[in-house]
Amino acid sequence: xxxxxxxxxxRARAASTVIRELTTEVKDxxxxxxxxxxxxxxxxxxxxxxRDVAAAREAGTSATLVDRLTLTDKRIAGMTGAIRTIxxxxxxxxxxxxxxxxxxxxxxxxxxxxxxxxxxxxxxxxNVTADVAALCLKxxxxxxxxxxxxAQHTNAAIADVLAEVLRARDDVxxxxxxxxxxxxxxxxxxxxxxxxxxxxxxPRGGPSLINTVKDNATVPTVIDGDGNCHVYVDASADPxxxxxxxxxxxxxxxxxxxxxxxxxxxxxxxxxWLPKALDTLQGLGVSIRGDERTREVWxxxxxxxxxxxxxxxxxxxxxVKVVDGLDEAVRHIDRYGTRNAEAxxxxxxxxxRRFALAVDSGSVFVNTSTRYSDGGEFGYxxxxxxxxxKLHARGPMGLESLxxxxxxxxxSGQIRVI
Amino acid sequence: xxxxxxxxxxRARAASTVIRELTTEVKDxxxxxxxxxxxxxxxxxxxxxxRDVAAAREAGTSATLVDRLTLTDKRIAGMTGAIRTIxxxxxxxxxxxxxxxxxxxxxxxxxxxxxxxxxxxxxxxxNVTADVAALCLKxxxxxxxxxxxxAQHTNAAIADVLAEVLRARDDVxxxxxxxxxxxxxxxxxxxxxxxxxxxxxxPRGGPSLINTVKDNATVPTVIDGDGNCHVYVDASADPxxxxxxxxxxxxxxxxxxxxxxxxxxxxxxxxxWLPKALDTLQGLGVSIRGDERTREVWxxxxxxxxxxxxxxxxxxxxxVKVVDGLDEAVRHIDRYGTRNAEAxxxxxxxxxRRFALAVDSGSVFVNTSTRYSDGGEFGYxxxxxxxxxKLHARGPMGLESLxxxxxxxxxSGQIRVI
Numbered sequence: 038x039x040x041x042x043x044x045x046x047x048r049a050r051a052a053s054t055v056i057r058e059l060t061t062e063v064k065d066x067x068x069x070x071x072x073x074x075x076x077x078x079x080x081x082x083x084x085x086x087x088r089d090v091a092a093a094r095e096a097g098t099s100a101t102l103v104d105r106l107t108l109t110d111k112r113i114a115g116m117t118g119a120i121r122t123i124x125x126x127x128x129x130x131x132x133x134x135x136x137x138x139x140x141x142x143x144x145x146x147x148x149x150x151x152x153x154x155x156x157x158x159x160x161x162x163x164n165v166t167a168d169v170a171a172l173c174l175k176x177x178x179x180x181x182x183x184x185x186x187x188a189q190h191t192n193a194a195i196a197d198v199l200a201e202v203l204r205a206r207d208d209v210x211x212x213x214x215x216x217x218x219x220x221x222x223x224x225x226x227x228x229x230x231x232x233x234x235x236x237x238x239x240p241r242g243g244p245s246l247i248n249t250v251k252d253n254a255t256v257p258t259v260i261d262g263d264g265n266c267h268v269y270v271d272a273s274a275d276p277x278x279x280x281x282x283x284x285x286x287x288x289x290x291x292x293x294x295x296x297x298x299x300x301x302x303x304x305x306x307x308x309x310w311l312p313k314a315l316d317t318l319q320g321l322g323v324s325i326r327g328d329e330r331t332r333e334v335w336x337x338x339x340x341x342x343x344x345x346x347x348x349x350x351x352x353x354x355x356x357v358k359v360v361d362g363l364d365e366a367v368r369h370i371d372r373y374g375t376r377n378a379e380a381x382x383x384x385x386x387x388x389x390r391r392f393a394l395a396v397d398s399g400s401v402f403v404n405t406s407t408r409y410s411d412g413g414e415f416g417y418x419x420x421x422x423x424x425x426x427k428l429h430a431r432g433p434m435g436l437e438s439l440x441x442x443x444x445x446x447x448x449s450g451q452i453r454v455i
Numbered sequence: 456x457x458x459x460x461x462x463x464x465x466r467a468r469a470a471s472t473v474i475r476e477l478t479t480e481v482k483d484x485x486x487x488x489x490x491x492x493x494x495x496x497x498x499x500x501x502x503x504x505x506r507d508v509a510a511a512r513e514a515g516t517s518a519t520l521v522d523r524l525t526l527t528d529k530r531i532a533g534m535t536g537a538i539r540t541i542x543x544x545x546x547x548x549x550x551x552x553x554x555x556x557x558x559x560x561x562x563x564x565x566x567x568x569x570x571x572x573x574x575x576x577x578x579x580x581x582n583v584t585a586d587v588a589a590l591c592l593k594x595x596x597x598x599x600x601x602x603x604x605x606a607q608h609t610n611a612a613i614a615d616v617l618a619e620v621l622r623a624r625d626d627v628x629x630x631x632x633x634x635x636x637x638x639x640x641x642x643x644x645x646x647x648x649x650x651x652x653x654x655x656x657x658p659r660g661g662p663s664l665i666n667t668v669k670d671n672a673t674v675p676t677v678i679d680g681d682g683n684c685h686v687y688v689d690a691s692a693d694p695x696x697x698x699x700x701x702x703x704x705x706x707x708x709x710x711x712x713x714x715x716x717x718x719x720x721x722x723x724x725x726x727x728w729l730p731k732a733l734d735t736l737q738g739l740g741v742s743i744r745g746d747e748r749t750r751e752v753w754x755x756x757x758x759x760x761x762x763x764x765x766x767x768x769x770x771x772x773x774x775v776k777v778v779d780g781l782d783e784a785v786r787h788i789d790r791y792g793t794r795n796a797e798a799x800x801x802x803x804x805x806x807x808r809r810f811a812l813a814v815d816s817g818s819v820f821v822n823t824s825t826r827y828s829d830g831g832e833f834g835y836x837x838x839x840x841x842x843x844x845k846l847h848a849r850g851p852m853g854l855e856s857l858x859x860x861x862x863x864x865x866x867s868g869q870i871r872v873i
Contacts, residue, residue, distance in 0.1 A: 054789055058813055131812075137834055143823060145833060152845055153815060236845055257846050278868040285870035371472055393863045394549075395476055397571065405561060405866025414871065415563060415862070416555055427570055427654055427859040428675050428847040441845040444833070445811045448823025450696040452703035453832065 042227035045215050046234035049154045049179040052210035057151045057177045059209065061128040067209055068124045068171055070202045072117040075167060078198045079113050085194035086163065093187055105161045106188055116164045120171045122418040129436045130177045144447040149440045151177030153236040156228055157421075158183045158250065160242035163191040168419050170199055170214040176439035179213055181235065183228055185242075186220035193218060229254040237439070239421055259429055259438065261422035264294030264377040265349045266407045269366040269392065272305035273385035278404060279306075280314050282382050283355075285406040288321050292351045294423060295378050295410040299346060299356040301366045307334050307359045315357070323353045330359035346373040363388050367395045374398060377425050378410035378432070399425060399432035460645035463633050464652035467572045467597040470628035475569045475595045477627065479546040485627055486589055488620045490538040493585060496616045497531050503612035504581065511605055523579045524606055534582045538589045540836040547854045548595045562865040567858040569595030571654040574646055575839075576601045576668065578660035581609040586837050588617055588632040594857035597631055599653065601646055603660075604638035611636055647672040655857070657839055677847055677856065679840035682712030682795040683767045684825045687784040687810065690723040691803035696822060697724075698732050700800050703824040706739050710769045712841060713796050713828040717764060717774040719784045725752050725777045733775070741771045748777035764791040781806050785813045792816060795843050796828035796850070817843060817850035 075082070086108035093103050129149050136146040155178040159165040166182055173180035184192035196216035203211050217224055229238065229250065238258045240250040250258055268286055270279045286297030302311050307330060315325055315335045325331070326345045327338030338357065345356040346369070360366050370379055380402035381392040389403050400410045410433060412420020417435025424430045430438040493500070504526035511521050547567050554564040573596040577583040584600055591598035602610040614634035621629050635642055647656065647668065656676045658668040668676055686704055688697045704715030720729050725748055733743055733753045743749070744763045745756030756775065763774040764787070778784050788797055798820035799810040807821050818828045828851060830838020835853025842848045848856040 054786075054813070054815075057815070058809075139832070139834060143827060143832075150815070257844065259846070275868070281868065281870050289871060289873070367472075393865075395472070397472075397475070397568070398861070400862040400864060402864045403866060405864060405869040406871050408871040409561060409864060409866075409869070410862075414557070414561075416557060426675065428677070431859055432862045441849055443816070444818040444828075444850045446818060446820045446823060446827060447811075448821060448827075450693070450699065451823040451827070452699050453707060453824050453826040455707070 041219055042217055042224050043231060043234070045217055046154065046156070046181055046228070046231040048212040049181050049215060050234045052212035053151070053153045053179040055210050056174070056179055056213050057130070057153070059177065061130075063208055064128070064174055064177070065124045067174060067202065067206065068120050071167070071171065071199055072120040074198045074202050075113065075117050075120070075195070078194070079110065082113060082191065082194050082198070083108055085190040088190045089188050098187065102161055102187070106163065106191070108163055108191060112164060116167045119164065119168050119419045123171045123175050126175065126418045126436060128175065129440045134442055141451050142449060143451055146445045146447070147442050148445050149437070150443045152439055152441055154179045154181060154234055155439055156181040156183065156231070156235045156238045156256070158225060158228065158238070158240045158242070158246065160185050160246060161187055163188050163195060165241060166192045166195045166216065167199070169421070172419060172421060172436060172439060174213060176436045178439055179210075181215055181217065181228070183217040183225060184220070189218070189220055192216055225249075226253065229256060231256055241422055259422070259424050259434065260426050262377070262425035263349045263375040264296065264423070264425075265298050265347065265373060265375040266295060266378045266380075267299045267301055267366075267370050267374060268297050268380045268382065268407065269301040269360075269363070269370075270303060270306060270310070271363065271381060271383035271385060271388050272303040273388060274306070274310075274382040275384055276310050279310065279382040280317060282380060282404070282406050283314060284317060284321065286380065286408055287318065287323055287355050288353065289408055291353050294349075295407050296351065297355065297380075297407055298348065298350055299358065299373070301358050301360050301369060304330065304359050304361055307331070311335065311359070318355060323355050326354065326356045328358045331357045349375070363391060367392065370396055370398070375425055376427070377423060378402065378407040380405065380407045399423065459637055460635055460642050461649060461652070463635055464572065464574075464599060464646070464649040466630040467599050467633060468652045470630035471569070471571045471597040473628050474592070474597055474631055475548070475571070477595060479548075481626055482546070482593055482595070483542045485592060485620065485624065486538050486542045489585070489589065489617055490535040492616045492620050493531065493535050493538070493613070496612070497528065500531060500609065500612050500616070501526055503608040506608045507606050516605065520579055520605070524581065524609070526581055526609060530582060534585045537582070537586050537837045541589045541593050544593065544836045544854060546593065547858045552860055559869050560867060561869055564863045564865070565860050566863050567855070568861045570857055570859055572597045572599060572652055573857055574599040574601065574649070574653045574656045574674070576643060576646065576656070576658045576660070576664065578603045578664060579605055581606050581613060583659060584610045584613045584634065585617070587839070590837060590839060590854060590857060592631060594854045596857055599633055599635065599646070601635040601643060602638070607636070607638055610634055643667075644671065647674060649674055659840055677840070677842050677852065678844050679712075680795070680843035681767045681793040682714065682841070682843075683716050683765065683791060683793040684713060684796045684798075685717045685719055685788050685792060686715050686798045686800065686825065687719040687778075687781070687788075688721060688724060688728070689781065689799060689801035689803060689806050690721040691806060692724070692728075692800040693802055694728050697728065697800040698735060700798060700822070700824050701732060702735060702739065703826055704798065705736065705741055705773050706771065707826055709771050712767075713825050714769065715773070715798075715825055716766065716768055717776065717791070719776050719778050719787060722748065722777050722779055725749070729753065729777070736773060741773050744772065744774045746776045749775045767793070781809060785810065788814055788816070793843055794845070795841060796820065796825040798823065798825045817841065
């Protein structure tokens with residue numbers, strides 16, 4: 038078994054040298070064929086999925102996870118829809134993102150190029166297999182996919198459909214998209230150490246997967262980490278807007294990484310806006326953990342502990358702190374934030390502008406909801422994930438995050454004297 | 456001792472929240488004062504340096520290293536000249552590098568921002584202390600510097616001069632530039648593990664330093680790795696140009712990472728151009744390691760071993776291989792190259808264009824020398840290093856490589872329905 042993963046990665050590397058030179062026309066045509074083939078194979082995919090679902094039920098898997106795993110006609114349509122969205126996106130490969138002509142006549146171009154081999158480790162959702170394959174192909178990369186054992190028959194069935202499309206074409210390598218069918222921990226570890234073959238590994242999943250990758254990977258990674266997101270409501274905020282943005286951030290989908298976890302409120306709003314906003318949130322089922330000044334104006338709040346400022350609840354719970362102003366809000370976010378997404382509600386021009394500049398996070402939202410921290414909402418089509426690191430990519434990651442920028446220097450015989 | 460490095464990094468992180476918001480005007484003024492202060496302190500710096508040089512001589516350090524360590528008036532002028540060059544460079548912070556307005560009216564901007572805390576570990580050259588301090592400050596980052604013990608008095612003296620400038624100003628934190636004065640291995644290890652404080656660590660030095668960082672660092676790094684650089688001379692090459700570019704790449708400064716190590720020659724040139732070029736190279740003191748086809752036309756070549764294709768000689772030695780054409784050249788580079796810098800000499804338009812596209816390297820040079828793989832030659836002023844990785848930055852790294860791109864989203868009350 039152990040040789041297989043490295044072998045897959047080696048074949049991916051060989052394929053990548055061909056894929057990087059494919060034209061957008063060819064790549065889009067292959068993607069069209071893949072979407073069509075998935076549509077055609079819908080019944081087979083549901084059959085394979087039924088085996089995974091039955092096994093998961095038998096193993097006592099939670100209803101949430103079983104739901105996430107289940108392939109319906111609607112989800113298959115979502116999968117092919119995502120591929121067709123990716124077809125419509127501009128090809129990042131070959132984009133000239135900068136450059137100059139030097140005094141000696143050398144013309145330097147900074148050009149987007151594929152990374153080479155992109156590996157993705159992911160959990161239950163079977164749509165990731167098709168999404169990632171399509172994103173990698175569009176960006177000129179070979180894809181190595183490693184789903185979880187719970188979805189193994191589904192993932193294999195989808196990978197088989199994609200492989201069939203690739204085999205039918207002479208111009209695209211069969212190894213452009215490969216699934217690691219060995220779902221053991223050893224196989225995953227081998228992938229994390231496939232140095233020299235894998236140019237980027239992206240983990241898509243919960244904290245346990247992320248931490249395993251963080252602690253073990255020796256291949257380059259981009260981490261989609263925690264989302265301890267903040268909203269700061271300034272004294273100058275439009276009150277209705279502030280309520281909308283906090284309610285949307287906390288309640289529209291509490292389990293996702295761009296949901297709000299901490300509300301910071303200017304002290305001038307503590308007497309009036311804050312209690313009304315907390316009443317509204319409570320009415321929507323949100324539990325409040327407040328600091329002392331919050332509890333003075335809204336005694337129903339549970340007392341916030343230090344740990345609350347660090348917690349990504351992913352639930353209908355909100356930590357609330359009254360601050361003296363912008364500076365304290367910025368310092369709080371700098372200390373406790375996870376650099377994912379933060380918002381300000383403010384009508385004061387200088388305050389809004391300074392928050393946008395001073396807060397060090399993947400995305401900063403001014404007078405709008407952190408829930409927009411999302412590849413689709415950013416216009417990237419399907420997202421690879423949301424980076425919480427600073428190098429290479431920040432915030433929602435689209436096709437560009439699967440590329441690097443190479444220097445091409447066009448000369449006319451120049452040589453360097455020293 | 457052990458607490459000191461973490462404490463320095465913690466202070467750097469605190470300082471970074473102020474430095475990120477400094478205007479270009481203020482940063483440039485501080486840099487001007489630093490350059491002036493170094494000029495004024497020249498005699499003190501040379502005195503401190505004399506202690507390091509004496510200790511190095513006593514310890515039997517090689518003449519090359521002692522030379523590298525020695526501070527002369529010319530080198531001090533070079534140091535202040537570099538700072539003044541950095542003053543003249545555009546400030547990368549705040550550059551809007553992309554963006555769009557979404558159908559719902561959200562305006563998304565991709566904005567360059569400082570990374571936060573940049574640490575650099577470096578070896579003998581004392582100019583690095585001033586260079587890196589200036590690059591970090593200009594790009595809005597706090598700098599943590601860790602030079603080697605051989606230059607400890609010199610580095611401390613330079614750091615003292617810079618600290619004096621910072622202390623005299625109220626608007627820039629004293630901790631903007633800090634030198635780790637503990638030159639023990641333990642202190643270096645502590646820096647490599649300063650997670651949460653250091654946003655980027657760049658090692659500047661030889662393979663042993665690079666490998667220590669690669670193997671141990673848990674903080675984010677950009678690696679300036681080996682330079683096994685290639686020149687491919689195509690059948691269509693202008694012969695004189697080809698000779699110039701190969702000779703320049705091999706002989707102008709053999710010990711640097713952008714020097715050429717392997718020459719790949721189209722078989723059509725094996726009978727005529729190649730032997731003449733090798734005669735020229737031999738006349739300049741270059742030893743040739745040739746493959747079989749090379750030795751057929753130039754029997755004086757030593758037989759190349761497989762290991763020769765992987766070796767960065769950093770010396771007057773050149774590996775030479777005759778290839779059937781572009782494809783074989785590209786495959787050879789893909790297999791043995793270190794993705795630093797590669798060149799082609801070709802008059803054929805399609806061949807030149809395809810090499811530029813197909814070769815996966817930090818920089819690809821068409822009809823010019825790999826010796827131009829250099830921050831100064833790229834117009835970046837002083838370079839941080841030359842990246843041989845793909846993520847974040849490729850090839851020569853300038854000020855931009857010390858920044859990241861944040862998303863700022865300007866709204867007018869938008870909330871997300873799902």
